[in-house]
Every structure is written in C-alpha cells, then in structure tokens.
Amino acid sequence: MTDQKDPGQAPVVEMRGITIEFPGVKALDGVDLTIRPGEVHALMGENGAGKSTLIKILTGVYQPGAGAIRVAGEDVRFGSTADSQAAGISTVYQEVNLCPNLSVAENIMLGHEVRRGPFVDWSATRRAATKHLARLGLDLDPASILDSHSLAVQQLCAIARAMVVRPRVLILDEPTSSLDKAEVAELFRVVRGLRDEGVAILFVSHFLDQVYEISDRMTILRNGRLVGEHRTAELSRMDLVSAMVGRSGEILADVGERAARVAAAEHDRAEPVLSAQGLGRPGSAAPFDLDLFEGEIVGMAGLLGSGRTELARLLFGADKPSEGALAVRGDTRAPSPLVSLRRGVVYSSEDRKKEGIIGDLTVRENIALAIQAGRGALRKVPAKELDAVVAKYIEALQIHPANPDALVRNLSGGNQQKVLLARWLATGPKVLILDEPTRGIDVGAKAEIQRLVTELADQGLSVLFISSELEEVLRLSERVVVLRDRHVAGVIHNGPDVTVETVLETIAERAAS
Amino acid sequence: MNAxxxxxxxxxxLTRHHLFWPVAALVALVLACGAYSPGFLDVTVADSHLFGQPVDILRQSVTPLLLGLGMCLVIATGGIDLSVGAVMAISLAVSLTFIDANGPGTATALTALVIGLITALVIGTFNGFLVTVLGIQPFIATMILMVAGRGVAMLVTKGQITTTASPAFKSxxxxxxxxxxxxxxIGAVVLAIVAVLVRRTALGMLVESIGINREASRLAGVRATGLIWTVYAxxxxxxxxxxIVYGAPTMAADANNIGLMKELDAIMVVVLGGTKLDGGKFSLAGVVVGSLLLTTIERAVIIFHIPSQVTPLFKALVLIVVCLAASERLRRAVTGLLPVRRLQEAS
Amino acid sequence: MNALLTAVPQWGARLRDPRYLPVTGTLVALLLILVVGQLRYTEKRSFLSMKLFSNLLVDNSYLLVLAVGMTFVIITGGIDLSVGAVVALVGLTTAKLLIAGVPLWAVLAIGVLVGSAFGTLIGVMVQYFDVQPFIASLAAMFLARGLCNVVSVESLGIKHEGFAELASWKLKFGEGRESWSINLSMLVAFAVLAVAFVILHHTRFGRTVYGLGAGDGGTAVALMGLRAKSTRVWVYVISGTCAGIAGILFTLYTKSGFNLTGIGMELDAIAAVVIGGALLTGGGGFVLGSAAGVLVYGLLQVVIAREGLQSWWTKVLIGVVLLAFVLLQRALGTRRARRRPVPVTPTPQVAAPA
Incomplete structure (x- = not known):
C-alpha cells in the first residue's frame, strides 16, 4: 500500500530539535518529527514519553523552548491554536470534543456555517454538512442530534469537522479508545480514504494491532527523547515494544532474589485469599479469572490503556463489576470500597492527586481516614491510639517531614505515596492492590517502596503490584498477569529464565482473533 | 535565628491564622464604637439580669450563629442550603399555631418548641434526601423550599400573621x-453540642474529606450519602x-418576613469566619467570630447614625468581595504583583 | 419568521424527537389544564376564550420576558437568582426618577440598563472570577435588594401622566363581556420572545449558547473556535436586560415601585423555564417552550383562583411542580446516561518534585 509513495517526497511537517521544559521537568529534548503527505504516521510512546506534549506544540498550545517547525517547507511559529489551524493542521481529540446536544450539521459546520447577513442559512449549511459527510462516505441526516448516534459516528463527525477547513495535516489523538472492532474498521476506511487524497495523518494509539494495520511509518518517543523513526513494515512488534518500554539503567537496591526464591517455594494452593471468576465490566475489562494466595506478590504488566487499572478497580469495587463472582476469604458480597476495606482488600490508586490524598488535610488525618471510615463516623479513633499508629508509620516508612500535622499537599510525591501506603497498612489489610505506586517518585523512594512491598508479603500479605516498569514487576512478583487490549493475555510464572523479553513477547503477540 | x-x-x-483578620476586625469595630459612644462597653446588672450593648450584641448574634453552624457544615461538604430563611418561618409558624390552638401553658410552650423543631428536622431531612439520594444539585434542591417554604408557612398560618401569647414560649x-x-x-449550649458532635467524633474530619476530595474519600471507604444527609438534617x-429564638419575642408568625434574606446572614458568617465556599476545611470558631462581627456591624450602623437601610447593601458588597477574593484568578493576579512575598513564603 | 412557518408541517414528527419530548410534555400539560378548565368552569360563557388568553398575558407579560432571559442562562447550564430583586430595583428606580421629573424615555432606558448592569456583574463574576453562577447571582440579588432599601423602603406610587398613558394603552377587540385587548406589555413581551427566538435558533451566537451547555465547561465550544468566554458573559447580560425590561413591564402593571416586590419571582421564572422543557443541567431548552411554561404557570393561578384557594397555594404548587419536573429530568437523565468515552490515558502527571 505504501509502495507507490516516493520516500523523497517533500514532507508537509518537519519538526527539528524540539525541546520544552516545564518547572523541574524536561518534557521534550531535541525531538524530531517528519510527516509526509499521503501517509499515516503513528506517534508511539508510553506514558510520559512526551507524545501529548509534542502534539500540543504542533497544534500551538505550547511554544517550544528550542527547535524549529516547518510546514510545507516554510518556517512557522505557532503562537496559538489558531495559528496552527491557519497553517492547515486540524486535530481530533481522544474524547469527542463536540457538543452532543447540537445537530450533526451544527457540530460539523459551526464556525464555518453558511450565513445570510447575520443569520445562519440552515438549508445551505445542512447541504454543506451533507457534502462533507459524503466525502467520508457517510450518509447521515444532518439535522439529527449528535447524541443520537454511536460514539464511532460521533468520532467520524469530529473528523468531518476537522476536514471542513481542508487541512494538510490531520492529527488523530487516540481516536479508537472507545470504539469496538467494527467501528474501528469503519474509522480506518475513512482514514485510508483521506490518506489516498493526500492528507497527512498523525495517528496516536495504544493499540498495537491498530497501529500495524493503519500506519505507514512511525516515530517512537521515550522519556521525552526520540528513540527512532521507522517504516512500520520494517519494524517488528517486539522491537517496537522494546523501544517504547526501554531499559531503565537504574540499579536499584537489591530486594533479595525473592521472586526466584518464593516461586520455588510451594504456596498452600488450596485456598486463595482472593478469587475472581469471570469478573468483568463492558467497556472496562473483559471477564477474567484471578486467584491471589497468601504472601504472594502478583505483578500486572501491559501497555498503557491495556486495562490494568480497570481490572484493579473491579477487584476493589471502585467500579461495580457487572458480571462474574468475587470471593475474599469466602466472603462473596459484591465489592464496594467500604466492603472491601472491611474484609481487608485495599487499593492505592495510580492517580494520587485525584483519587488518593486529601490535600488540605494533615498527614495524621490522611492516615486515619481509612481506619475511621471502617469504624464509622461516630466511633472516632482515640487520639492516643491514632498518634501511636501515625508515629509508627511515619517512622517505618520514613515519611518526611516527620510532622503529623503537615498538610499532605505540601509533601513530595514520594512522601504522599508513603502516606497513602500508611493509610492502607494501618487498616491491617490482607490484600494490597498497588497501582503504579512508584510512578513519579525519585529512585531512593522507589527502592524503599519496593523493599517495603516484599517485607509485607513476607509477613503474609497478598500484593497485586501494577507498574509500567517491567523490571520492577519482574523483580518483585512471583507471577505476572499480562494484559492486552483489556483482556488477560497470559500469566507468566516468574523464574530464572523469565526476562523482560518474555513479558514483552506476550504483550506484543498479535491478537489471536 | 536572632530575636x-x-x-x-x-x-x-499570627497574621496567617485563619481567624486573625475576622478577630482583628471585630476588636477594631468594638473599640471604634466604644470611642464614639462612651458607655458602649458598659455592662450593668439590673434585677440580677445583665444589660448593656455587649449583652445585646451577644443576644442578637445567636440567630446568625445557629444558622451559620448548620450552613458551615453544609458548605464544608461542598453544598449550600438556601432554604434556612424559609425554614425559620415554617417552624415558628408551626409552633405559634400550636400555641394558638392549645393555650398559653408552659407544657404547651414546650410541646410547641418540640413540634417546631421536629418540623425543621423533617424539612432538613427532605433537603438531604433530594441532594443525596436523588442527586439533585444542592442549590436547586434547597431553592425549591426557599420560596415554596414561605407558601407552606402561609398554609400553616392560613395566611394570617398569627399572634398569640405564651410567656413561657416568649421567654x-x-x-x-x-x-x-x-x-x-441556647447559642452556647448548641455550639457546645455541635462542637462535640463534629470534633469529638470523626464527623468533622469525614465531612471535610468529602468536601475536599469526594472521589478519594469514596475510595478510602467513606460513605458520603449518610454523612451529607445528616448534615442537611x-x-x-x-x-x-x-x-423560634428569633421570632419568639414578637410572638407573631409573619410567614412573609420572618427569616427573610437570612440565607445571606448564614452564608456571610460562614465566609467571614474563614470557611471557603468551595467546601472542605471549616471552622466553628470562625462561625462564632463571624456572627459576632456581623451583629456588631449592624449595631455599629446604629451607633454611628448611618441610615439602617444601608446594612443589607453593605452585607451584599462584603459577600461579593469575599467571593472575588476567593477566586483563583484574582489571587494569581495579586500574587503575581507581589513576587517578593512569594519568594519569602517559598523559602 | 419565515422559518417558523415552514417549520409548522414538521412539528408532528418533531413532537416525538427526544429533543422536543419535554416540550411535548409541556404542551400536553397545557392542553390538559385548558380542557379541564373548559369542562369545569364553563357556566355562562366559555372558559376558553380570547379574553382568557388576553388576561393571562396581561398578568404575566413581565414573567414571559423574565423567562426568556432565564432560558438563555439555563441553556448554558447556569442560573440567575437575581431577576426578582432586579425587577424590584428597576420598579423603584423608575418610580423615584419619574417623581424627580426625569423625562420618561430616559427613565425607561435607565431602568433597562440597570438590569443589564446587574447581568454584566454576574457574567463577569461567573466567567472571569470562577464564582459559581448561583453564588454570583445570589450576591447580585442581595445587592439589588440592598439598593432597593436605599432608594426607598416605602411603596412609591407613580402619578406620571405619560407613564399612565403607556400603562393604559391598548387595542380593543370584541364587544361586551367577550371583549379582549392587546396592551403595550404584551407587545413588548412578544417582541422580546421573537427576537430571542431568532437569536437562539438562527445565529451563531445562539448555537454557541446551546454548545456551552454541553456539559464540558465550554471546552468543545472553545475548541470549535467559537467565542465561549464572551458568550457566557453575554447570556447573563441578556438575562439582566430582560429583568430590566420585565421590571418596567411590572411597574406598568402595578403603577408603583416597592422594595418587597418580586420576592420569589426568580423561582417563578425558573419554574416556567423548567416546565417549558429546559434542562437545569444545561444544553436543552426553547424560548417557545418557556413561553408555554409561562402559560401553564398563569393557568395554574387562574385555576387556583377559580377553585377559591388562597394565593399562597401558588407558591406551594409551583414548588411541587418544579420539584416534579426536576425529578422527571433526573429520571430521564439517568436513563440515557451518556455513553461518553472512558479516557484510556490517565491525565499526564507532571512529575512531583521528589
């Protein structure tokens, strides 16, 4: 399909040496991106790789600190999103950024509507909308309300809107994240049509199958740096995943070859602490089985968006499972945060700020919150008891500053994470679900948290450990549950011969269907 | 570090304490009144009863205090109760109508008090039901009673201004x-009860945590429904x-005017006391200071011979200023102007 | 109004469109009251008559104007609690200025501008200082009431000749008991309604108003390159201006200004808009629906009067009806809980300083 294209064809977008810094973070460091007319170009990278920052620079939301952008051979500086649009760059965002309460025609045409004097000429506007829809091969009633259509159609309407200004470049940011298979096929039919008309398409997706299906070339970023630019046909899935995930060179404190040691040991496999059978929720995670045994660390690996968090939330009851059964030490009540808390299952969210800490409360109050919730509002934890608990965890986890009355929002990320750990550990849990507990914290704090997790498991706690860092997962866990596209793709029993590559292969495997 | x-x-x-500015304003205002009108601060004993301006201010500050205590908790959860003025009218109307029908005895007065309070509790529970179980936005849920409530009070009094006599109730x-x-x-006892209820139990902390971060609280196992419902009740x-405290001296249930615009007073004393309208941390001591400050302002208007019609205008302006001062954008603009101070605070 | 005429034949199909379902409910309610009224109150003469509608509009033209303004605000998902107080303030201002001998045209203009000023105040607080609409408009409501007290705490009667002429001007139709008329307030109210209809349905601004109510804080509208910010300010200015006009109409109706006028009038306006099919959560609503809501409101009052119930029943009944509509919307809203995409990517975190 890509053969007829001349590789020497003049690029429509050239970004060279793009660098941008945010307070304390170098988000992009000398990144290049080249997009040619009539190609679908995939932008790949894990969380924090800098994809969205790069897109925001191309759309004029951010201005780079260094580097040059050329569009169709001319140097440009985008001071605002309007500048970028004027240069012929249109964007369709992950969440349909249209107004569901307006009609299809309005959503496509508003801002470019046909007018007669100050008034909208509705019939002409609807005709124009129909024309733009027809270009994508869509036959919709332009007067119908957007909300009455499926998400896929809404997504296509967003593309139709983006095409009204006849852009040179169309950016599709995670356009498929909430579409089903047939809907994705429909979307790709449209994308191929536009490509064949000569539009350059920048495609961002977490779904490897889709990237391989649609893209001609790809640019891979990691930690704000360019890792490589390849023709899709020439890059194996394995190489892509390796490039995206990378090898962290950090040598962390040795946490004792626990994984190997414990994997050899025999657990009492008779009775799992937690057992999920066919647990699932449409749009969140496909039904899965999982047993968790006493003193076991189970890792969960998968690319961003593979369903790790969704699965954890179902186990805890943060989202209600709509099918399947969950038993915790024989207790089969439907999970909810309070039910889980009382039967010893706790969940530390990956989104510390939104779902973890209560920023305006003190360290003491944050630690007390879960114990208190378990007891009910009227039975306040006695001050003495609480002081002892708080002092114990501040010391054990080395929370800094060691001041129980400090406001949690003033603590560093690592210390906030420790406060959350303290909150959960103080409830005396049997099962600990940790979602990205080491993200965004420094190396020292990371090692401390890893050590702590192994100690807890040695004391008999079962831990479900979710992390984007595969080394970390492998170092800690006895079994690794690998997720892909919201399915459990496989379970790997950790051992001396299991390496990061083993996990990557499972992640990169082409979906069987 | 040197001296x-x-x-x-x-x-x-000291100046950063959330009560510093309200207390300073209160002290300054009292001193100004004292200077302008000597004898302002005198308290006399006649008939073994206390009299004097400070006593009057205390007495009048009880109404905003009672309203403010409840409003403070509601605001802490991130909600609002616009119906408090109408509730005042309804419970007074219920009590007085009961006395009107049953005579002036002390037992009747007590029963009337209890019935009035139960009515108010039921209304609060109704508001809580709308907000928590049905998930209606707090201001819409309570706005319905803000106006319909006065109609209900009219129903109770059959459109009359019920006037009756009951020395016990009046007292x-x-x-x-x-x-x-x-x-x-009454104010002191209620304050003590509420303080014990929210601070000796975990109610206060859980309410604050819901108001600051509802989702994080939910994931920590806090069940917001019951708590928020309780707070509205x-x-x-x-x-x-x-x-009842406000209307008892008049012994007249004027459904149209009792508690009119008292929602404003309630919101005012809460924000004057340093509790933010967005919810979260609240201060009962702040409500006490706020209600004293509000009442002293009203009294000062009389002492300084300012036309008393200006008071509501003044209150509205204070509310607007407080709202704007709480705005993130304004704060950013101001702190941007004071880079030096920012730097000092950071160090 | 050409579009209105061509739209008529499509109405049959449209009544079942989910967009218009709440309005269909309103029309059903309206018809029900009319039919019941016709059966129950027709004695010597028909309940249904031009006179009934003429009287309804004479009594409620100010409310119609308020409801039109409120519709703009509610479509964006906001609220304006200040309109009742603004009506009172405009009434008092008009009375005071006329008594002071200011020329009539200037008085009328100042009255309307007082309303616009309050709307601007609220809009700026909401858009530029992130104050929640109900708090901002509540503050404006208290401000307006406070200003009322400063203008006068007593009722000010208006004895201005020109003003009296405006108030009593009418076109008479029919004879004797069946006679009915159109007065100035009705014409103004209809004009406001027509202008609002055209603005909302036939201009880019009007469609932006709807877009703001899509429930994403105006993100989509801003990304579409429409003027999200200024539109949000403008809806409050429109509501305030309508409150100013309504204030004048109400003064023409009562021929006096009084500081306790219009307590609870904001709820009447909100009720009319909600009964007329607008969603309090924003994104949906029609000025014509609101007009039907005003008629329902007016008819309820007529029914209450005919049944010999006291006037305070209106407040209670409106509260009940409003509650019922809020609950109905809530039920409809949960049933078709929107299938919005679940974002896969967690919000990018700026690494916290360790």
Missing part, C-alpha cells in the same frame, strides 16, 4: 437564665431553632 527575626516569624504566623427569645439572656444560653434543625 527580631523570631518576632517577625511569630507575627507572620425562649427574651428571658434570662441566671441573669444571662436565654438565647445566649442538622442544618434544617438549627434553622428551625433559629426561627
């Missing part, structure tokens, strides 16, 4: 207990009590 630095640091800590608003005005005693109950 002057220490003093500066302590002073800064709730105008009597004395051991020389102290009854409303002041308490707010209704206290509004009912406020209506």
């Amino acid at each position: 002057p630095n220490n003093v500066v640091a302590n002073l800064r800590r 709730i608003g105008s009597g004395f207990v051991l020389g102290v005005p009854t409303p002041v005693v 308490i707010c209704g109950l206290l509004a009912g009590l406020a209506g």
